[in-house]
Structures are given as structure tokens and as C-alpha cells.
Amino acid sequence: MNRFKKWFHTITFGETKKYAALTLWNFLDSFVVTIPYAVMLLSIYLFLIPLAQPGEALPENRLWILCGILLAQIIVYYFIRRRTYIAICVGFAGTAKIARISMGEHLRRLSMGFFGRRDAGDLSTVLLRDYTEVENLGSGLIPQISVILIRLTLSVVVLSVFNWRMMLAVLLVIPLSLPFAFASYKKMGRISGELLAAQQDAASGILEYVGGIQTLKAFNMAGKQFETLKSSFSKQHRHSVGMELAAAPVGMIGRFVLNCGIGVVMLAGAWLLTRGELPPFYYIAFLLLSLNIYEPIMILFGFIADFARTNRSALRIDELKSEQTLSEAAENAVPANMNIEFKNVSFSYGNQEVLHNLTLRFPEKSITALVGPSGSGKSTITRLAARFWDATGGEITLGGIPVRQMKADGLLSYISMVFQDVYLFHDTIEANIRMGKPDATMDEIMEAAKTAACHDFIMALPDRYQTIVGEGGSTLSGGEKQRISIARALLKDAPVVLLDEATASLDPENEVLIQQAISALVEEKTVIVIAHRLQSVCNADQIIVLENGEAKELGSHEQLLSQDGLYARLWEEQSRAGSWKIVRNAS
Template identity: 80%
Template sequence: MKKFKRWFKTITFGETKKYIRLTLWNFLDSFAVTIPYGVMLMAIYMLLIPFSEPDAPLPRNRLWILCGVLVLQLISYHFIRRKTYIDICVGFADTTKNARISMGEHLRRLSMGFFGRKDAGNLSTVLLRDYTEVENLASGLIPQISVILVRLALAIIVLSVFDWRMMLSVVLVIPLALPFAFMSYRKMGHISGELLEAQQNAASGILEYVGGIQTLKAFNMAGQQFETLKNSFKKQHRHSVGMELAAAPVGMVGRFILNCGMGIVMLAGAWLLTKGMLPPFYYIAFLLLSLNIYEPVMILFGFISDFARTNRSASRINELKNEQPLQEPGTGARPENMNIEFENVSFSYGNLEVLHDICLRFPEKSITALVGPSGSGKSTITRLAARFWDPGSGTVTLGGVPLKNMKSDELLSYISMVFQDVYLFHDTIEANIRMGRSDATMDEIIEAAKTAACHDFIAALPNGYQTIVGEGGSTLSGGEKQRISIARALLKNAPIVLLDEATASLDPENEVLIQQAISALVAEKTVIVIAHRLQSICNAEQIIVLENGAVKESGDHDELLRQNGLYAGLWEEQSKAGSWRIQ
């Protein structure tokens, strides 16, 4: 019973009361639909009276009453059907919308480690296709099935009142068809998982192919890579056909058995009629009502494939819901200052530990640079400072307050971030910069753009700040995207700034301008800079040198050169590389 409750709550997106109300309206809708069947039987009975009783007149007044009942049924059914349709198409659509928004809020609270494990195709399949599958089942199929089962039970009870022998002849074939339905359901349950996996792989392949088309064309591999995508389409097609083949026992054998039921009803009724054991009216009633029983059962069998596929979609939604988000405190503590400290922090990606018992302090209103070889843990430190993840051990604090004791929204309000991989949304340049502060004026946006050295190229665009950039910023160069992201961070004017290779894609002239802008922030901000180009961080008050996830050296530029250690070696190598020329 508990399992059924969990399943029912899943397919109704937690709106069980609204769903029960929708089902009740469907019952009323179904009852209104069946009224003409009763009226028809009554009319047939009245029309047969002169044949069974030759002296009896035709009951015209009663027939007119039946016509009036049909008119009332037509009027009432209009309003009932309108209410049911609105509840299904509008009410449940609103429920699905809220469920997707709730899932979006859930995803927002998950750590970045989750998104590292999941690809975009997987998430888009769940949020779009799986939710649609569950919505279709919940809004249409479940109410219909409930109505069908109730109508079937009522029909069997009514038929039993007329003649129990004829009732048995009607329902005899239904149990014979059920094994084929269960067999098909089990088979489709297995195939539906393979189909959903194939659909997810195809979606991921499309995103990867479109996103990497420039690289594929550059290396003349667009056709070769498309073969991989085409194979994923073929696999999806194969499993789709498999789903249809799995439904064949229900669609063919099950329907054949149910159709045989009509013959059994006709033969049984004819035999009882010739023996004088069944009135003619009862025989006609059973012929008409048996159609009303077998047709819904056939529809019910046809829902088997939808159930199998939707159950798999519901399971995937539940798996996503069960992902544990970062823990949020009931009432967030406020930091006393903007000092960031790492106290014996270790962190792992899966089984690979990338930070080992790190102790660091980033003083308020100063610039700290993180340098070191690739993979030394620099970017991981900035992500931990923004609480994209929680450390495996140790504590990260802001102003003496552990980040776990702060609400994520409040923590992020103190931080502006400019990372190496810049993402711009498919919107205007103004909107992308305004993300830093939604209530900023246009003058403030332009001032931030000027400080980030991107106002001139924006003004030169055909629509200026109203120019639409492609998804991810695909219509702009790497340097242009990065400068816009810096303008966004400057507009936010947060007391902490995290810069991860922020000047990597800039030409020397604009790099100087950006460095000047960052230098202007030092008196007001706590700045953490990651840079491979050591010339860009020479003036930092503190330089921390990392190697293999541990602090190797620390100090300012001159101190580190005098130590003649790893930093001095990196400085010498970059000085030699700076004089390199193509021979």
C-alpha cells in the first residue's frame, strides 16, 4: 500500500487532492455519457410493448419524456465536459508547471558535483520528456482507467440483476485475456528502460554534435561524428519498434479473445431465448451492454504500454528528486567581515583527492593570487569558497562563519565570479550584463561595460546593447564574452570577487585595462585571482603556489623569487616562453 501511495504521489506531482477532484469530475462525466445507453434501452423496451402486448398502446408520453431526458443530458453534459476539459488541460498543466519549477529549485540547490556526473541530455530528457510522459498518464489515462473500472463493475452488477447466466457469458473471456496483458506489461517494462536510455543518448549526442560542430568541421570529422549520432538514432528506432512488438500480444491476441466474447454472448443468449429462459428484451439489452463492456476493456489493455513507459519516467524523476542537495540552515548567520579561511580542508572528486589538508587565509580587501601547474587545485579552491561543493573534511569560513551555516542565496550575494569558461544566455547584451544586478540603470550598465573595456565593441554592434548574442555567447569572440562577464561582475559590486583566468582571452591592450579595473577594486573587495600568466599577478599582496593539491609556497612576488622554488621556476619558464618566435 505504501508503494502505491508513493507511486500515486509521483504521478500526481504531489497534488493528490486536486487529482482526486479531477477523477471525480471524470466519474460524473462518464455517468453523463452513459445516460443515453439507459435511455436507449428504455426506448427499446417501450417500443417492444405493442409486440408483447398487442392491445397495449404505444407509450408516446413516456417516449417524449425520454427525449426530454436526452435534451437535459446534452445540456448538463456540455457544462460537465467543459469543467472536466478545463481541469485536465489547464488545471493539470498548471500542476505540471509547478512540478517543473519545483524540480528547478531542487536542481539549483544541488552541488556542482552532481552536474559533473550528469550530462545535459540526461537532465533535458527528464525535465521535458519524462515529465510530459507522467503528465499524459496522470491527466488522461489514470482518470479514464478509474472510470472504466467503475463502469465495468457497475455494468456487471446491473447485468447480474437481469440474468446471471448471461452476465457470466459476458465476463468469461476477460480473465482469459488478462495473462497476455501481464506478459506484455513485464516485457515492455524492460524494453521501456532501454528505450529511455536510447532517447537520452540520442539527446546527448545531438547537443554534443551541435555544440562541437565548429571543431568537427575544422578537423573534417563532421561526417564521421554524425555516423555515431546516426547509430544512436537507429538504436532508438530499434527499441521503439521493440515496444510496439511487445504490445502485439495485447493488441492482437487480447482483442481476438475479447471479440470472441461477443460471439459467446450471442450464442448463449440465442440458446436461452429458444429455450424460453430469456426474454427478448433482455437478450437485446445484453447485446448492447456487452459492447459497452468490451470496448473499455480493450482501451484498458491498450494503456499497458503507456503504463510501462510512464513508470520508468516516474522512476527517473524520483531518482532526480532523491539527489541530496547542499544542506541549508534554518536561519542563516551573517559574517562579520569578508575574510575567507580554509581550515584543514580536503576535497575529492569521487575517489580522487585533489586537495590535501589545505589551510589558507584570504584577507579582506586584498588580492590573493593562486598559481601552480594544471590540476593543482586552484579552481577547486574558488568553487569551495563559493560553496559549489562542501569539503570532504575541514571547514571553509567567511567572516568567521562556516559556509554551511549560511544560506546559499545570501552567500552568493557577497560574491561576484568570472570564470574561464564564460556562458552568456541567448538574450541581449544588456540583459546578460544586468544579471549582475537586476535593478541597475542603463547608465550603471554602460559604466560597468566601460570599466571592463567592452563598451566600445558593444556600441559598434548594429543594435548596441540590444544585440542578441547566440546561446552560450556563440556570436562573440572569447575575449568579448569574457569582458562582458567581467562587466556583469563589476555591476554586481559584491565584496568578494573570484577571477579564474579572467584575462586569458584578452589582447595586451585590454588586459592592461582589466588589470587596472581589478586594481581599483582592491581597496573595497576581497579578490581571489587564478592566473597562469604570472606577469598579470605580480602586484598581488599574497601569492599562493599550489602543487598536487597542497600549498607549496606563499608570499608576494619578490619573496617567492628569493625563495628560488617552484614559483621562481615557473617565472623563469614563462619568461623564456615570452621570447619564443616561429622559426
């Protein structure tokens, strides 16, 4: 029972009261639709009166009354159908919209580790296809099924009053058709899982193919990689056909068994009629109304494939909603200053620990550079400071307040980030810069762009600040994207700045301008900068040298060189690399 409640809660997006109202309107809609059947039966009864009682006149007045009932039914049905349509298309659609927004809020509170281990195609399948499946089932199929069951129950009760033996004849074939339904549902439940997996693979393949098309073309692999994508489409097609084949026993044998019920009713009625135990009108009524009983059951059988597929979608939504979010304080604590401290912090990616009992201090209004070999934990430290993840051990504080005790939005309001891998949204350049300060004026946006040395190239574009950039900023160069991200950070003007090799994608011509922009960005800020080129952080207030998740050295540039340790070796290696040039080997 609890399992059913959980499932029902999922397909109604938690709005069970709205769902009950939707079902009620569907029932009224269905009830009004059945009125013509009753009018038809009464009309047949009235037409039979002169035949059953010769000399008796046809009751025309009653027939006119029935015509009036049909006219009233048309008018009433219009208003009920309109209200039902609104309840489905507006009421429940609004509920589905709120449910999607709620899932978006849930995803926003998940750690970045979750997105690292989940495929983008998988998430897009859940948010788009699975929610659509559940919405269609919840807004259409379930209310219809509820109405069908109610109508079926009422029909059985009413007809049983007229003749219980004929009612047994009507119901006889229904249990015989159920095994085919159960067998089909079980098979489709298994195939639906395989179909969803195939759809996820296809979605992931499309994203990967489109995102990597430049690399594929460069290595002449576009055609070969498309064969892999085509294979995933074929797999999806194969499982889709399998779903239809699994539904065949219900669609064919189940319907055949139910149609045989008409013959059973005819034979049973004829036998009772010849024995004088069934009035002719009742016989006609059972023949007509048995169709009204079997048809809803056939419709239910047609829903089995939808149930199997949607049940799998509901489970995937529940699985995503059960992912553990980062804890969040009820109220946003305000830090006294912008000092950042790591106190005995450890962190693991799965079973691999990448930071080991790390204790660091990043003083307010100072520049701290993180240097070290690749994989030493530099980027992890900046992500932990912004609480993209929670440390697996120890504590991180901002202004003396543990970041776990701050609301996520509150914490991020104090932080600006400029990372090496810049992502711009498929929107205007203005909108991408405005993300730093949603209520900024156009003058403020342009001033930030000028400071970040990107105003000139923006003004050279056809639509200037209204130019649409491609997905991820694909229509711009790496340096142009980087400058826009710096403009965004300048506009935000947060007291803490995290820089991850912000000049890595820039050409020498603009590097000096960008360095000036960064200098303006970090002025009077608490800055943590990740540097691969040591020359760019020589003037940092302190440099932390990391290796294998541990702080090996700490000090100024001069102090670290004098220690003749890891930093000195890195400096020497980069100095040698600076003189590297391409040389053609003599043949």
C-alpha cells in the first residue's frame, strides 16, 4: 500500500487534491457522455410499446421529452467539457511546470560530484521525456481509467438489478482476458527499461557528437563516430518495436476474448428469452450495454504499454529526487570579514582522497596563488571554497562562519569566479554579462565590458550587445569568451574572487589588457588564483605549493625560490620551457 501511495504521489507531482478534482471533472464529463445511450434505450422501449401492445399509440410526447434531454445534454456537455479541458491543460500542466521547477531547485542544491558521475543525456532524458511521460499519464490516462472503473462498476450494479444471470454472462469473459494483460505488462516492464536505456544512450551520443564535431572532423572521424550514433538509433528502434510486439497479445488475443463476450451474451439471452425468463426489451438492452462494458476494458488494455513505460519513468524521477542535496541553513549568516580558512580539510572523489588534512588560510584583501603539478588539488580547493562540494572531513569557513551554515545563494553572492573553461549560454552577450548583476543598467554592462577589454570586439559584431552566442559560446573565440566572463565577474563586484588560469586562452596581443582588467577585478578583494604559469603570480601575497593533495610549501615568490624545493624546481622547468621552439629534424 505504501508503495502505491508513493507511486501515486509521483504521478500526481504531489498534488493529490488537484488530481481528485481533475478526476471528478472527468467523471462528470463521462457521465454526461453516456446520457445519449440511456436516451437511445428509452427510445427503443417507447417504439416497442405499439408492438408489444397492439392498438397502443406511439407516445410522441415522451419522444419529444427525450429530444429535449438530448438538447440539454449538448449544452451541459459543452460547459463540462470546457471545464475539464481547462483542468487538464491549465491546472495539471501548471502542476507539472511547478514540479519541473522544483526538480530544478533540487538539482541546484546537489553537489558537483553528482553531475560528474551522471551523464548529461541521462539527465536531459529524465527532465524532458520522463516528466512528459508522467504528465501525460497523470493528466489523461489515470483520470480516464478512474472514470472507466466507476462507469464499469455502475453499469454492473444497474444491469444486475434487471437480470443477474445476464450480468454473469456479460462478466464471464473478463477474467479470461486478464492473464494476457498481466503477461504483456510484465514483458513490457522489462522492455521499457531497455528502451529507456537505449533512448538515454542515443541522447548522450547526440550531445557528444555535436559537442565534439570539430575534433571529429579534425581527425577525419566524423563518419566513423556517426556509425556509432547510428547504431544507438537502431538499438532504440529495435526496443521500440519490441514494446509494440509485447503489446500484441493484449491488442489481439485480449480483444478477441472480449469480443467473444458478445456471443456469450447473445446465446445466454436467447436461451432465457425462449424460456420466458427475460423480457425482449431487457435482451436488447443487454446486447447494447454489453458493448459499453467491454469497450472501456479494451481501452484499459490499451493503456498497459503506457503504464509500463510511465512506471519506469516515475522510478527514474524518484531516484533523481532521492539524491542527497547539500545541507542548507534556514537563515543566511553574514560573515564578519572575507577571510577564508580550511581547517584539517580532507576531500575524496568516490574512494580516491585528493586532499589530505589540509589547513590553509586565505586572508581578507590578499592574493593567494595555488601552484603545483596537475592533479595536486588546486581546482578542488576553489570548488570547495564556493561549496560546489562538501568536504569529507574538516571545516571551511568564510569570515569565521562555516560555509555549511550559510545558504547557498548567500555564500555565492560573496564570490565571483573566472575559470579556464568558460561557459556562455545560448543568449545575447548582454544577457551573459548581466548574469553578474541582473538589475544592472546598460551603462554598467558596457563599463564592465570596457574594463574587461571586450567592448571593442562586441561593437564590431552585427548586433553588438544583442548578438546571440552559440551553445557554450561556440561562436566566439576562447579569448573572447574569457573576456566576457571577466566582464561578468567585474559587474558582480563580489568581495571574494576565484581565478583558475584566467589568461590561459588569451593571445599575447590582449593579454596585457586582460591582466589590467584582472588587476581591477581583484583590487581590495580576497583572491585565490590557480596559476600554471608561475610568472603570472610572482607578486602574490602568498603562494601555496601543492603536491598530492598536501601543502608542501608556503611563502612569497622570493622565499620559495630560496628554499630550493618544489616551487624552485617548477620555476626552473618553466624557465627552460620558455625557450622551447619547433625544430625540424635533419633527414
